[in-house]
Amino acid sequence: MSNANVQPLTDCNTTSSAKKAKALYWLGDDLRLADNAILSDISQNAQQLMLVYCIEPQWFAKAQYQAQYLGKHRLKFLLESLQALDEALSQYGQQLHIMYGQAQLCLPYLINTHDITRVYRSDHGGADERAKWQAIKQQCDSNTEFTTFTTQTLFSSQQLPFELDELPPSFSQFRKLVNNSHFEAVKDEVTWLPPMVALKSQDKLIQKWVAYPDWLPQTHMLSNVFSGGELQGKLQLGSYFASNLAHSYKIVRNELAGWEHSTKFSPWLANGCLSARQVLSALHEFESQHGANESSRWIEYELLWREYFHWYAHKFNNKLFWFSGITGKKPLTSFYAKRLQSWKTATTPYPLVNALMTQLNQTGYMSNRGRQIVASCLIHELQCDWRYGAAYFQQQLIDYDVAINWGNWQYLAGVGADPRGSRRFNLAKQQQIYDPQGQFIKAWLGSVALQQNSIKLVSELDGVDMADWPC
Numbered sequence: 001m002s003n004a005n006v007q008p009l010t011d012c013n014t015t016s017s018a019k020k021a022k023a024l025y026w027l028g029d030d031l032r033l034a035d036n037a038i039l040s041d042i043s044q045n046a047q048q049l050m051l052v053y054c055i056e057p058q059w060f061a062k063a064q065y066q067a068q069y070l071g072k073h074r075l076k077f078l079l080e081s082l083q084a085l086d087e088a089l090s091q092y093g094q095q096l097h098i099m100y101g102q103a104q105l106c107l108p109y110l111i112n113t114h115d116i117t118r119v120y121r122s123d124h125g126g127a128d129e130r131a132k133w134q135a136i137k138q139q140c141d142s143n144t145e146f147t148t149f150t151t152q153t154l155f156s157s158q159q160l161p162f163e164l165d166e167l168p169p170s171f172s173q174f175r176k177l178v179n180n181s182h183f184e185a186v187k188d189e190v191t192w193l194p195p196m197v198a199l200k201s202q203d204k205l206i207q208k209w210v211a212y213p214d215w216l217p218q219t220h221m222l223s224n225v226f227s228g229g230e231l232q233g234k235l236q237l238g239s240y241f242a243s244n245l246a247h248s249y250k251i252v253r254n255e256l257a258g259w260e261h262s263t264k265f266s267p268w269l270a271n272g273c274l275s276a277r278q279v280l281s282a283l284h285e286f287e288s289q290h291g292a293n294e295s296s297r298w299i300e301y302e303l304l305w306r307e308y309f310h311w312y313a314h315k316f317n318n319k320l321f322w323f324s325g326i327t328g329k330k331p332l333t334s335f336y337a338k339r340l341q342s343w344k345t346a347t348t349p350y351p352l353v354n355a356l357m358t359q360l361n362q363t364g365y366m367s368n369r370g371r372q373i374v375a376s377c378l379i380h381e382l383q384c385d386w387r388y389g390a391a392y393f394q395q396q397l398i399d400y401d402v403a404i405n406w407g408n409w410q411y412l413a414g415v416g417a418d419p420r421g422s423r424r425f426n427l428a429k430q431q432q433i434y435d436p437q438g439q440f441i442k443a444w445l446g447s448v449a450l451q452q453n454s455i456k457l458v459s460e461l462d463g464v465d466m467a468d469w470p471c
């Protein structure tokens with residue numbers, strides 16, 4: 001894959017009018033100024049601008065599959081990212097308005113009372129996000145233009161070398177097809193943004209930046225190595241490629257612990273503090289200076305997995321959340337409250353799984369291999385419906401991305417894009433390979449737990465009789 005200087009993205013669902021717009025930009029997973037096609041368009045085609053982000057109360061309520069949409073780690077990273085964007089916008093005389101309410105209720109009010117003529121939004125693969133966009137459109141004046149741009153993926157839908165309906169059923173076919181495709185060059189940060197749309201006195205909801213409303217869970221006590229925001233994302237991007245780590249990525253990427261064993265770009269990518277194109281361009285720059293090898297190429301390979309799952313979500317829409325996934329075959333699993341609870345609370349009979357879940361619960365992050373191990377455990381050892389696991393990840397992961405998360409869970413449950421059917425990991429073998437000395441377990445569960453658990457380990461990993469397991 002290579003990048004090319006092509007025309008601005010054409011993934012816009014409207015034609016732009018000659019008259020400059022009074023614009024509202026509803027932000028989502030695109031919390032950055034650089035490489036942002038929407039801001040580039042706004043700087044050319046709008047005369048006034050209102051930037052809005054909606055924090056929705058139902059994100060904090062218990063939702064489907066016994067999890068809430070947004071847990072404390074995600075919230076911390078999100079608030080940091082929003083605050084960083086607000087600060088960066090102040091240099092342009094702009095402000096990010098945070099609304100606490102449902103987007104489909106707040107935004108039509110703002111659009112209609114402020115005579116907004118054009119509404120911008122990043123094109124999103126999530127079914128809920130798309131439904132909200134439609135609901136907002138329906139409540140607004142028919143003269144208001146609704147414009148979407150691709151900001152999250154490497155390609156726009158028009159740049160894909162096939163129609164979305166023809167997205168290949170497996171990643172390897174997808175990769176072959178896009179291998180020689182060009183992705184658009186990274187856009188510079190805009191140099192100018194239009195002035196703010198003046199607020200009206202009745203805009204109670206948005207009159208001031210409410211940094212921390214009482215009803216939000218307290219997150220400031222959390223210690224977390226990841227800090228949200230575009231600047232922090234750029235720092236991580238810069239520091240990763242300033243080192244030689246990319247040349248050994250493939251060898252160490254499956255390690256369970258260690259900051260340097262993978263890129264750690266995912267939380268910034270998921271919140272849009274970094275774009276996938278920025279990452280790929282930085283990788284290509286690194287390769288042009290220091291040479292490419294199998295490891296550095298593997299980072300591109302993983303970014304293509306990300307790309308694949310994004311278009312997969314676009315294509316399959318609600319099927320992303322179906323028990324039978326995209327295959328129509330129902331797995332032989334069910335809902336077992338106590339098993340699920342033991343998995344979430346890190347009290348299964350499997351010490352490695354418990355250590356990994358403790359890591360997730362305490363930090364909001366887990367390595368890719370760790371995610372595969374705990375997902376396989378929930379599905380194949382505890383025989384639980386995979387959607388409960390996906391929903392718990394949704395709550396916990398600071399890099400939660402609807403397409404990647406649900407796509408990976410489907411894959412492991414055997415109802416997704418895996419031509420080989422489901423993937424069951426032998427937990428004892430995984431522990432032998434990735435934690436032979438028990439150091440990871442010790443780090444997260446303590447040495448006493450390691451000794452106690454390792455006594456249980458041998459017998460229980462050899463064959464837990466699930467009939468004896470409390471349900």
Ligand SMILES: Cc1cc2nc3c(=O)[nH]c(=O)nc-3n(C[C@H](O)[C@H](O)[C@H](O)COP(=O)(O)OP(=O)(O)OC[C@H]3O[C@@H](n4cnc5c(N)ncnc54)[C@H](O)[C@@H]3O)c2cc1C
Pocket residue numbers: 253262263264265266267269270299302303305306307309366367368369371372375393397399400401402404405406408409412
């Ligand atoms: C069950 C399960 C759920 C997951 N949920 C998410 C999620 O919600 N959000 C998320 O970003 N990743 C998810 N992943 C993918 C992967 O685990 C993380 O992207 C990765 O661990 C993040 O760390 P990193 O940035 O250091 O990754 P690196 O190994 O450095 O990879 C670089 C980038 O490639 C992409 N990538 C890596 N692995 C995958 C993968 N398996 N599928 C798609 N893209 C990938 C990510 O954007 C990542 O940042 C999930 C994996 C599994 C098995």
